[in-house]
Amino acid sequence: MSIILHENLRLPGEWGLWHITESEAWLRENVELHPAELENLALIKGEGRRREFLAARILLHFMSGRAERGALLKDECGKPHLQDSTFHVSISHTVNYAAAIAHPNLCGIDVQRFVPRIRRLADKYIGAEEKQQLLPDHELIQHHIIWAAKEAVYKAYGRRQLDFREHIFIDFEGYKPNKTTASALLKKDDWEIFFDLDFRVYEDFVLVGAVERTFPVPPLS
Structure with a gap:
């Protein structure tokens, strides 16, 4: 192996x-x-x-x-x-x-090969706020991270009828080539789930893992 x-x-x-x-x-x-x-x-x-x-x-x-x-x-x-x-x-x-x-916790994973034509599909899975995070020098990699992250969140959710653009939001503001973490929000009907994202960028593909974020319970006053 x-x-x-x-x-x-x-x-x-x-x-x-x-x-x-x-x-x-x-x-x-x-x-x-x-x-x-x-x-x-x-x-x-x-x-x-x-x-x-x-x-x-x-x-x-x-x-x-x-x-x-x-x-x-x-x-x-x-x-x-x-x-x-x-x-x-x-x-x-x-x-x-x-x-x-x-x-x-709920979790999902996706491995996505680099495909240059992914940019042509951007309007189907990237929202306006996510577009603002794209950097010209790293746009292709960011496109794949966003797509793979949404796939991972979709798998973690485990139910059908999710729209990548309308229901899943990726936040990796401050992206740099050495950055390996981000966050995501799934929001649909009464569901609102935050995820921590970890990703790795390889020569010809990206790997993204999504894990449901657990918020600490505040102490009793």
């Missing part, structure tokens, strides 16, 4: 990133899938997508430190959860990479 990131994240959470170089056969031999997962795998067309499916589950089990692997199951909205675990989990994958996050 070529683990290029495995760190604590907003303790007691953690996240990980795996560069997938292994064959599908090797991956199949190194993960025991549960019946529902086998059914899902059988529906996936393309070796690359199957490798990503398998790698994400191996990575999440590796991060768990458990001797026996729990099934990664999905609820009626498609949100994954790890069997017999109290932690929230999320996975993401792209060509040759798999990522995972686990935390007691």
